[in-house]
Amino acid sequence: MRAVVPAAPPRGAGRPGRPVPVIVGYGHAGRDLHHRSLTALAGCGTVPEGEVIVVDRVRPADPLPGTRWAGSLPDALAALDAPESAVVHLATPVADRIATVRALAAGGVRRIIMEKPYAEGPAAARELTALVHEARIELLTVAVWPSSTITRQVAALLAGGRIGRLVSLHLEQSKPRFRRSLENGAHSSAFEIELPHQVLLALHLCGAADGVEAAWSWPLRTEAGSVPALGGAELRLRHRSGVVSTLASDLTSPVRVRRLRLRGTDGEIVAHYPISGDDPFGQVQVTGEPGRILLPDAPLTTFVEDCYRFFAGTGGRPAGSDPQLHLRVTELLAAASAAAVPREAPSLLGQTEFPAHEE
Ligand SMILES: NC(=O)c1ccc[n+]([C@@H]2O[C@H](COP(=O)([O-])OP(=O)(O)OC[C@H]3O[C@@H](n4cnc5c(N)ncnc54)[C@H](O)[C@@H]3O)[C@@H](O)[C@H]2O)c1
Known part of the structure; x- marks a missing residue:
């Protein structure tokens, strides 16, 4: 049975203090890796139970339960009362990343877990590093093997x-x-x-x-x-x-x-x-x-848990991030x-x- 996907997130998500997971890009990495890790961790104490806001240009055909879809980043940002409380999982292809990080920063987001590769090349990597520094964003790039047992x-x-x-x-x-x-x-x-x-x-x-x-x-x-x-x-x-x-x-x-x-x-x-x-x-x-x-x-799940601990101030920077x-x-x-x-x-x-x- 397919999960119901409400189209518009209600305002009120993202109150300060409570992290609200937002997945941008709901393909293989967004759905099968990040959302599954969040589901495995939900209620563990660091990752909240409840809905996950998913941003993708394409309405997900087969979302995991608890998904709330937004068709664009502005729609998702408009739904967040306190964007600084959101934890954005950025799982779009590498070509869109800098523009998306810029839009997230302009919208008040400060905590991002980003998929690899870091950037398309050294020039883009330097631009992204400078952007993250200027916008005071905590950007944690996925480091699967350093988190592995x-x-x-x-x-x-x-x-x-x-x-x-x-x-x-x-x-x-x-x-x-x-x-x-x-x-x-x-x-x-x-x-x-x-x-x-x-x-x-x-x-x-x-x-x-x-x-x-x-x-x-x-x-x-x-x-x-x-x-x-x-x-x-x-x-x-x-x-x-x-x-x-x-x-x-x-x-x-x-x-x-x-x-x-x-x-x-x-x-x-x-x-x-x-x-x-x-x-x-x-x-x-x-x-x-x-x-x-x-x-x-389960290294990605460990990494995601370590990221939420770091954002909550209860753990150090995840290894390799x-x-x-x-x-x-x-x-x-x-x-x-x-x-x-x-x-x-x-x-x-x-x-x-x-x-x-x-x-
Ligand atoms: N950590 C890992 O082991 C791992 C595994 C697979 C992929 N990845 C990485 O994750 C990234 C995504 O790969 P994938 O395999 O999931 O790709 P995919 O093509 O399966 O999914 C990408 C999704 O992003 C959406 N999208 C694209 N641009 C967007 C935008 N600007 N705003 C919102 N949605 C947008 C697309 O509609 C699509 O649903 C790549 O950088 C890839 O290298 C990492």
């Missing part, structure tokens, strides 16, 4: 010296992404899809990197034709700590993989993040130690995209580990 476990193992000194990080985040890439022109290269999450995690675990050592990309080939650089990408970073990160994302992969491998001077850690929200568990194993460590893991860090991720991805050498998609035959280019 798997990452926290891995960081604790590293800090405890379980594999000695860290030498290399390898993160593969691959999945079959044919339909969405062909139907939806929101992304022009594989550097914009999974790699923002991957670069952020590499900086989070291994520290700052001065630049990109090498990068590759491959086309998305189907019977309908070939789209350059949308089939997958790989890049290598050398961190100031000396650690080398290799980050790979094959969007023509027949299977979903979210595997982190860390090599140290005295051993190796292999970790798998949950492959979707359907089964929120990840696993970690340390070489030479028996058994896998199984951990419940700092605009300056996302600005750096944008710069590194732009450099990788510009330097990427075209190659063919990795072979399926004889492939036990990915990619072939690893040192």
